[in-house]
Amino acid sequence: MSKKCKLVVRSDLAKLDGAVELRSPRNAYVSFEMLLERARRAAPPDIKFSHLKGPSRIPARECEAYVRAWPEVLLPVKELAPGVKWEGEVWVDIFVPPDVEPGSYTGSVTVDGEKVPVALEVVKAVVPDKSTLTADYNNYADGVSRGFESLWSDPRRFQNGRYFEMERKFFRLAHEHRGLFHLLGYGHSGKVVPTFAPEVEGEGKNRGVKSWELFDQHFGPYLDGSAFKGTRRGEIPIPYLYLPINLDWPASYLKWGKKGYRTEFRQVLAEMKKHFAQKKWNRTYLEVFFNHKKRYKYFPYDGDETRHMWDDKVLYIFKELAAGLVDSRRPRIIFRTDSSWAFGEHFDSELSRFIKLWVVNRRIHSWFPESVKEMKERDCIIWIYGAIRDMDVHFNDVGTFMLDAFMRGVDGFTYWSVTQWKPNLFSRKTRRADWDVLIYPGEAFGIDAPLGGRRLKGMRNIMQLSELLFMLADKKGMSTAKRLVNRITGYTQADWWSPKPDFVNDPPYTWTNAKLSDAGKNAPRKPLARDVFPRLYAAVLDALEK
Amino acid sequence: MKKPRKDLGIPLEEVAQIGLLFLDGDAFEQVLPEKCLTYHGGDDLDYNEEEFNLLKIALMKIERIRPGISALLWRRRPDAPEKGEVLVAASTINWTPITRVADLPRQMLKCLEEGKPTRLKHKDGSHSLFSPLLNSDAEVVGVFELNQKAS
Numbered sequence: 001m002s003k004k005c006k007l008v009v010r011s012d013l014a015k016l017d018g019a020v021e022l023r024s025p026r027n028a029y030v031s032f033e034m035l036l037e038r039a040r041r042a043a044p045p046d047i048k049f050s051h052l053k054g055p056s057r058i059p060a061r062e063c064e065a066y067v068r069a070w071p072e073v074l075l076p077v078k079e080l081a082p083g084v085k086w087e088g089e090v091w092v093d094i095f096v097p098p099d100v101e102p103g104s105y106t107g108s109v110t111v112d113g114e115k116v117p118v119a120l121e122v123v124k125a126v127v128p129d130k131s132t133l134t135a136d137y138n139n140y141a142d143g144v145s146r147g148f149e150s151l152w153s154d155p156r157r158f159q160n161g162r163y164f165e166m167e168r169k170f171f172r173l174a175h176e177h178r179g180l181f182h183l184l185g186y187g188h189s190g191k192v193v194p195t196f197a198p199e200v201e202g203e204g205k206n207r208g209v210k211s212w213e214l215f216d217q218h219f220g221p222y223l224d225g226s227a228f229k230g231t232r233r234g235e236i237p238i239p240y241l242y243l244p245i246n247l248d249w250p251a252s253y254l255k256w257g258k259k260g261y262r263t264e265f266r267q268v269l270a271e272m273k274k275h276f277a278q279k280k281w282n283r284t285y286l287e288v289f290f291n292h293k294k295r296y297k298y299f300p301y302d303g304d305e306t307r308h309m310w311d312d313k314v315l316y317i318f319k320e321l322a323a324g325l326v327d328s329r330r331p332r333i334i335f336r337t338d339s340s341w342a343f344g345e346h347f348d349s350e351l352s353r354f355i356k357l358w359v360v361n362r363r364i365h366s367w368f369p370e371s372v373k374e375m376k377e378r379d380c381i382i383w384i385y386g387a388i389r390d391m392d393v394h395f396n397d398v399g400t401f402m403l404d405a406f407m408r409g410v411d412g413f414t415y416w417s418v419t420q421w422k423p424n425l426f427s428r429k430t431r432r433a434d435w436d437v438l439i440y441p442g443e444a445f446g447i448d449a450p451l452g453g454r455r456l457k458g459m460r461n462i463m464q465l466s467e468l469l470f471m472l473a474d475k476k477g478m479s480t481a482k483r484l485v486n487r488i489t490g491y492t493q494a495d496w497w498s499p500k501p502d503f504v505n506d507p508p509y510t511w512t513n514a515k516l517s518d519a520g521k522n523a524p525r526k527p528l529a530r531d532v533f534p535r536l537y538a539a540v541l542d543a544l545e546k
Numbered sequence: 547m548k549k550p551r552k553d554l555g556i557p558l559e560e561v562a563q564i565g566l567l568f569l570d571g572d573a574f575e576q577v578l579p580e581k582c583l584t585y586h587g588g589d590d591l592d593y594n595e596e597e598f599n600l601l602k603i604a605l606m607k608i609e610r611i612r613p614g615i616s617a618l619l620w621r622r623r624p625d626a627p628e629k630g631e632v633l634v635a636a637s638t639i640n641w642t643p644i645t646r647v648a649d650l651p652r653q654m655l656k657c658l659e660e661g662k663p664t665r666l667k668h669k670d671g672s673h674s675l676f677s678p679l680l681n682s683d684a685e686v687v688g689v690f691e692l693n694q695k696a697s
Contacts, residue, residue, distance in 0.1 A: 187638075189635070189637055189638055191637070191638075252606075253602070253603070253606065254603055254606045254607065256599060256603065257599065293588070294588075294591045294592065294593060295588030295589070295591050295645050296635075296644065296645055297618075297632045297633060297634060297635045297644050297645070298602075298635050298636075298637075299598075299602070300593035300594075300595040300598035300599060300602070301595065302589075305589075307589050308592050341589070509592070513587060513589075
C-alpha cells in the first residue's frame with residue numbers, strides 16, 4: 001500500500017481492508033473512501049481513474065472524486081480551488097451504468113502518482129430509476145438564496161432567472177441522490193415567496209389568475225421532468241410538490257368565514273386544476289398543506305401537528321371549501337397533513353378518509369403499528385419524519401429512517417430541514433442541533449452550487465439498498481426481505497415499533513414535553529452495529545443472486 | 547376592502563387612531579383561554595378563535611390604510627410583568643422575533659403604564675408607534691404596535 005494513501009474501512013457500503021474490492025448492482029453508485037496520510041491539506045489532490053475493464057467497459061468518466069471539508073461537505077475535486085482547506089479524505093463514487101454486462105471488472109485510481117487497484121463485481125440486478133420509497137428532503141423558501149450572498153442581495157433574483165438557475169441545481173442534486181428536494185413556498189404568516197404561486201388579481205368574484213408565466217417558468221421543468229435532463233436517473237417529474245395554498249392564499253384571510261373567502265378560494269383553485277390539466281402535469285402529487293402554527297401568532301389554528309383537537313376543524317373547513325377540486329384524479333391535488341401529538345386520534349378518524357398524504361412523527365408513529373393497515377386501506381400515503389441528530393460516519397442515524405420506513409411498511413421518510421444553514425455551519429463548534437443539514441452552500445468554497453455531504457451520498461446508496469430490498473420482496477416475498485433485515489440488524493419485528501406510553505389515551509393537549517421525552521427513554525432500541533449497512537447490502541445482493 | 551392604489555399619506559398617528567376605533571380591548575382580554583394565560587412552550591399555546599379572528603381581521607384592514615406597515619397586539623405577561631409578547635399579528639416585524647417572550651422595551655412599558663402613545667426607532671431602520679389598547683372599562687390591556695418598515 002502506498003505511503004501517501006491509506007484506505008479506510010469505516011466507509012460507505014463497500015468492504016475495504018487493504019484493497020478496493022467493490023460489489024454493485026447496475027444503474028447504481030458504489031462508493032469508497034481513501035484517507036490520505038497528510039491530513040488537512042491545502043493543495044488539491046491529483047486523482048486519475050482508469051477505465052474499469054471486464055465483460056464490457058465502465059468508462060473512467062463514470063468515476064468521480066470528492067474531498068471532505070469540515071464538517072462533512074464533499075467538494076468535487078474537479079472544481080477544487082487552490083487554498084481550499086480539506087480534511088485529507090477522498091470520497092470516490094463509481095456509477096455502474098445499467099447496460100454493462102455483469103461480471104468482474106478491474107481498473108485503478110491514481111492518487112498523487114500512487115496507483116491503487118480497484119476490483120468491482122457487477123451483479124445482474126438493475127436499480128430502477130424511480131424510487132419506491134420517498135426520501136423527502138424538506139426545506140423552506142427562500143432558504144436557497146440565503147446561502148449565496150450575491151443571490152440573496154439581488155432583489156430581482158426571481159425575475160431575472162438567477163434564482164431559478166440556483167434552485168434547479170438543488171433539485172438536481174437531490175434527484176441524483178435519489179431524494180426529493182421539497183420546498184415550502186410560504187411562511188407562517190401566509191405570505192407567499194415570489195414565483196411560488198401564480199400571480200393573482202381582483203377580489204371576490206373577480207379574483208383570478210393574472211399570469212402563470214413565472215410560476216410555470218419556475219415549476220414547469222420539475223413537473224414535466226425536463227429539469228433533470230442529463231442526470232443519471234433521467235427526466236422523471238418530481239413526485240410531490242407543495243402548492244402555495246394556505247390560510248391567506250389564494251383567498252385573503254381578511255374574508256375568513258365570509259362567502260367571499262369561499263369564492264376566492266374555489267375560483268383560483270379551479271383555475272389551478274385546469275391549468276395543471278392543460279399542461280399535463282399529471283405525474284406529481286400537488287399538496288395542499290397548512291403549515292401554520294399558533295406559536296407564530298398569525299392564526300388561531302395549528303394546521304401543522306395539531307395538538308388541540310379542535311384545531312382539526314380547519315382541515316374539515318377546507319375539505320368542504322375544496323369539494324370536487326382536491327382529490328386523487330389527475331392532476332392529483334391532494335390534502336397533506338403532518339401529525340404528531342394527535343396521530344393516535346387521527347389515523348382512524350374521518351381525516352384519514354380525505355387527507356391523502358400523512359407525514360407522521362417517527363417516534364409517535366412507532367406507538368401505533370395498527371395504523372399502517374388501517375391507513376393503507378384508506379389509500380393514504382404515509383411518511384415518517386424527524387430530525388437528524390448525528391454526524392455518524394457509518395450512516396446509521398440517517399439510514400435507519402429508510403429501514404424504519406421499509407420495516408413499518410410506510411411509503412417514505414422526511415428529514416425536516418436539510419438546508420437550515422446556521423452562521424456556524426462550517427465551524428468546528430457546530431452543535432448537534434445543526435447536524436440535520438445534508439446539503440451545503442458551495443459559496444464558502446468558491447463553488448456557485450449546492451454541495452452534498454457524506455451523509456447525502458450515504459443516503460443515496462442506502463436508497464439504492466431500499467430498491468434492492470423491494471426487488472427481493474417482489475422475488476421472494478416481503479416477509480423474506482424483512483427477515484433478512486432483522487437477521488442483519490439483530491432486531492425482531494417488534495423492535496421497529498415502541499410500546500405505547502401510559503399517557504397515550506389522554507388528550508394530547510395534556511401531554512407534556514417531559515412525558516414525551518420519558519416515553520422515548522422507556523424502550524430504547526439497541527444501537528445498530530457500525531457495519532450494518534455494508535453487511536445488509538451484501539446480504540441482499542447475495543439473496544438476489546440466488 | 548381593496549388595498550389603496552397609492553400611499554394616501556396618512557400619518558402613522560392617524561392610522562393608530564383609526565385602528566384603535568376598531569380594536570376591541572375586551573376581545574383582546576379574552577383571546578387566550580384561561581389555561582394559557584401563563585403558557586410556556588410553543589405547542590402549549592391555544593387561542594379563542596372568535597376573539598382572535600375579530601382582532602386579526604381588524605389588524606389586516608388597518609395595514610391596508612398605509613403601505614409598509616405591520617400591525618400587532620402585545621400583552622404583558624401576568625407571570626412576569628416586565629416581559630411581554632405579541633399575541634396577534636397581521637404581518638411580521640423584523641426588530642424582534644414575534645414568537646418570543648422577551649423584556650418589553652422601555653417605551654412599551656411606558657405606554658402600558660401611562661396609557662399614552664410612545665415611539666421607538668429600531669436598529670433595522672424601522673420605527674414603531676405603540677398605542678395603549680383599552681377595554682370597555684377604560685383599562686389598558688395591551689399595546690397596539692404599528693411598525694413602519696424602513697423605506
